[in-house]
Amino acid sequence: MSTDALTLLAPLTGWVVPLSEVPDPVFAGGMMGEGVAIEPADGRVYAPCAGTISQLAKTGHALTLSSDAGADILIHVGIDTVLLNGAGFTARVREGQRVAAGETLIEFDADRVAQGAKSLQTVVLVVNGDAFVPASLGLGRVEGGETVLMSVSPCGQASDEATLSASGEVLFAQATVRHGGGLHARPSALVQAAAKPFAARVEVRFGGRSAKAASVVGLMRLGTDEGDTVEVSAQGPDAAAALAAVVAAIETVSEAAHAPAAVPVPLPSAQQGPRFAGVCAAPGLAVGTLVRLDHGLPELAETPAGADAEFTRLASALASVREQIDAMVHGARAKALTQQADIYSAHLALLDDPELAATAENSVANGMAAGAAFRQAVQVQTDELRALDNPLLRERVSDLNDIARQVLTQLAGGKLPEPELDEQSILLADDLAPSELTRLPRERVAGFVTAQGGATSHVAIIARAMGIPALVAAGDGVLSLPAGREVVLDAAAGLLDAEPEAATLSEARQRLALLREQSARRFAAAHDPALSRDGVRVEVAANIGSLADAEEAVRCGADGVGLLRTEFLFLERDSLPNAAEQRDSYQAIVDALAGKTAIIRTLDVGGDKSLPYLPLPPEPNPALGLRGIRSGFARPEVLEAQLEGLLSVKPLARCRILLPMITDVAELIAVRALIDQIAAQLGVTERPEVGVMIEVPSAAVLADQLAEHADFLSIGTNDLTQYALAMDRCHPGLAAQIDGLHPALLRLVKLTVDGAAKHGRWVGVCGALASEPAAVPVLVGLGVAELSVGAALVPQIKAQVRELSVDQCRQEARAMLGLPSAQAVRERVAAVWPQP
Incomplete structure (x- = not known):
């Protein structure tokens, strides 16, 4: 593969607009790849470069052109034009055909298509963004087949992908997902880890979607649940071993999955006066002062300092956060805190997700500042997870936000201010991340309450391990509570009493006193x-x-x-x-x-x-x-x-x-x-x-x-x-x-x-x-x-x-x-x- 940048000509005559303005969330969010859109002035599509037609829609409204350098360029005429069933479109090429730059690919009746489609905006995307980065994008009017639209540069991963894809036959196997909740963060991280040691390209397919085994978010985005059957393919020198390892990772529940289950409590759906109902994530009773833990983010420069500088800033921030999380993994393993180590390892896998990195880097190449690019990349992934009909996968949103918070803090060059804790603090937040909880002094945290979250979230697992009473999914209403008031948290009962009466406070304190007495007797006997x-x-x-x-x-x-x-x-x-x-x-x-x-x-x-x-010598x-x-x-x-x-x-x-x-x-x-x-x-x-x-x-x-x-x-x-x-x-x-x-x-x-x-x-x-x-x-x-x-x-x-x-x-x-x-x-x- 050439290391030189590839120049793409405009495939249509018209006006270039940012991809974010396209009235389709899949294209606008960059889920299919990075690029631009063009408001066409006529009905002719030209080849932006020399290459081969690798895919042509039967309806003629879209095609993919694979350049000689290996970049895959998708040209999709209009939005929802597949519903026209080919009406108004005439393909002038066929799949497998080699074309020259500027050659006509598709002709379409602009008026007819405009009447039947949501929009005529035509997207031009680099769909193998893990290997190529589009850059030098310009806005304004362009002439099809003549004006330079963008340049596309290899980002270093295509070579390996091409080698693996051309190496040996493709092996297939089916696997049944055995993980409760499907392939959420930790199981996906396990699948990623299983595939990583092998020289093979491994993909997992389910429900018409596919994901590389190297992409944690891609695997989560498949939307699988426990009991679903997925297809796994592998190609490369280690295909057989990689296939077996990934199938085993999908079908075998890890030790971390055997964490004590939280106690879901059937509750009313909303606030009952001063009492807030939620889900018990970690049982226990606490009386303490309410402390707000708001997710403040540092101010970040929105104006980029140039693509090279922003790439350097982003790489440095990612490396710093990776080092911090890696130290947390080692620290937890050194103390035999297996669950915490597994959770931090899952965070490390999310941080190293190639789709997340590629999306952020593409945005930087498109002229965006590093902070804004990474925030947007995380937002795309969290939006996709929220849209899935799977509560467990939606809970992984907090993990992605936790990573974003750490990276953005590094980009700002400082630390977030520490909250002022009381002697016995009950934390209140929209949601809470593992890194936020574990960095606080345990002796001052009596419990926590969150508006969002779930009993199977990573912070819930850590709360159970640390013995911290926790109530989650209490609803947005709980966020209106002012800090500084004394509250009673009965997590086992699924309740937060925000205005406890004197008798309630007295009873709770008596119960806590009895528990302390029992604990004291147990410790004395110890x-x-x-x-x-x-x-x-x-x-x-x-x-x-x-x-x-x-x-x-x-x-x-x-x-x-x-x-x-x-x-x-x-x-x-x-x-x-x-x-x-x-x-x-x-x-x-x-x-x-x-x-x-x-x-x-x-x-x-x-x-x-x-x-x-x-350093020790490398070993097989x-x-x-x-x-x-x-x-x-x-x-x-x-x-x-x-x-x-x-x-x-x-x-x-x-x-x-x-x-x-x-x-x-x-x-x-x-x-x-x-x-x-x-x-x-x-x-x-x-x-x-x-x-x-x-x-x-x-x-x-x-x-x-x-x-x-x-x-x-x-x-x-x-x-x-x-x-x-x-x-x-x-x-x-x-x-x-x-x-x-x-x-x-x-x-x-x-x-x-x-x-x-x-x-x-x-x-x-x-x-x-x-x-x-x-x-x-x-x-x-x-x-x-x-x-x-x-x-x-x-x-x-x-x-x-x-x-x-x-x-x-x-x-x-x-x-x-x-x-x-x-x-x-x-x-x-x-x-x-x-x-x-």
Whole structure:
């Protein structure tokens, strides 16, 4: 494909008008592509350039000309002219015919067509805008076949598309959408992620529409629902693999889809006096001060500074927001906040949507300022989603608006003002975005109410995870409430009392007091040992990723830290922390634990976790490459600095070192020798306990050998599950099948416990399985001595252990090793230990 700009001649004689003035929302909104319209002065259509007629409407009113450079030019005479069934039109070319610039393509009776159509305005569009950008547009009178109308420049993507489209046969498959609500943002992001690694052009078709798998908004725009059947096609070198991956992503519900459902409350449709009805997005009761959270946007220059400057500004803003969201993804994953990480990943996919970028860039090329172009591009997509008969897809509008807000703020070069919060604030907004909620101090947010939104929105999911009472879809009337008044939010009942009487306030405060008392009793008990009914103690520790998390772990009664993810020290910076910086951070965390022990895992990067300033060589299969301790061996200066920082912590008895991704005894012995060497250099005579993460099957099988040289073993069920079942835990199409209660996993846990027992070592579980109530009795029954969970879950897990008989757990767990599937295990657990 040529990199030179293509010059297009005017295909008609007449007057050029902006596309936005065309009386058709599909054309005016740029949904078909960017370009202009022409008010024709006669009835003849000329070829704007040399090329081939790739499509000709049977009625003769429209055609697509594919230029030699690869640009597809649509010429559509009039609006709604397809209804004329060809009356008044005469095509002078046929499909597949090659034409020269200025050659006559269509003749039409202008008077006859004008009488039967909505408008004679003829649109001239570049319909493959992902590959070509129209520019240098002019207004005023033009002569058909003579006047230069516009130039079209390649934007760098056509080459790959053309290569893939010409590579091999097209493969087809059908898939049934299994995601509740259809292909909305997160499922569409999963489909995009499934297709991304492959060299293939993948498209999804439904209801006469098609979308590239690379376009999240395009997939959402298909308007599918759960149970719909779509057609998937793939072409390119990796067509077969890409087709299978996309079909799996469409048909397999991800873990994020198993979020606790909100409680929809049947309610009156509107305000009842001072009480506003809505939908419960996150249950709970709150009394607080109403704080308005209006979506103010900064003032943006509407006058462009030139196309080059505006392209640079837009690219810079997009890169900044991409970096911010990516940091949020990494931060959430480092804290094992899977749902939040998935939501931020979906936002990243929306930001990277090629249709969104192409629409904005085309507008910039047409002379629009960067801010206005991006705002308009988002508006086109949100209008399309609002028009769909699917409430779940309409809720994704807030996600797009959230992205627009962040990009426009970057373009303005500043930050939006922070709201002034009360001690107990109940936020009030038209709608609320995830980034707006998570940036506010949690301790000051008692709840929130929105006029719009829904119970399945991303901010609702985050509110449930954070325990923030939330009422959504309360109607526009709620926005008339003034800030500063005291209100009662009973989200579980679906009500906001905007003018509570004294008795109502008193009752709500009494209920909150009772809840606080119950919480206080639960937390007080959390500081006691978790002893089973038959007197067996199970340690319940906390997984943490920061000093604040350590303080929270102590507050929640954790018996210690079962896993400190040291990645927090390496994120959001542009260079490696030195040994002294690390020592100070580790020391602060150990000090905060008030005498309890911290198990500190060495840096675990590689695979799906990377640091921009710590480049590792590219790998064809990163999940099986330089991960965990292997990356430490590959970059010994990083491992040595971390071990030096850890060995400087005092007292060392309170610090245990945990080594990730160990596969055999030789690796463990090598690290122990390195610890001895660094300790000798520092003059340290004491040695910390060293443990091994059991994350790969070989480590579980060799647990008896590892336990001879390790002080303890800690099972990382997330990675152990993916390696044992040969299912990538990051694969969007397999998430629902990756179950830690699979009998194979339970056997590996038992093998680990038995191997450790030969040398008197204890075994803990620090993976996500330890936090799952259904798994707790099984793990205890298999002999696990420590469960490390999120700090907030410590009271709950301890309370659950106190209700168990370890003897019964052992008998049941032993029997579960012989069950055929994870589903069978879960059914047995539910029968023996039903969860409330």
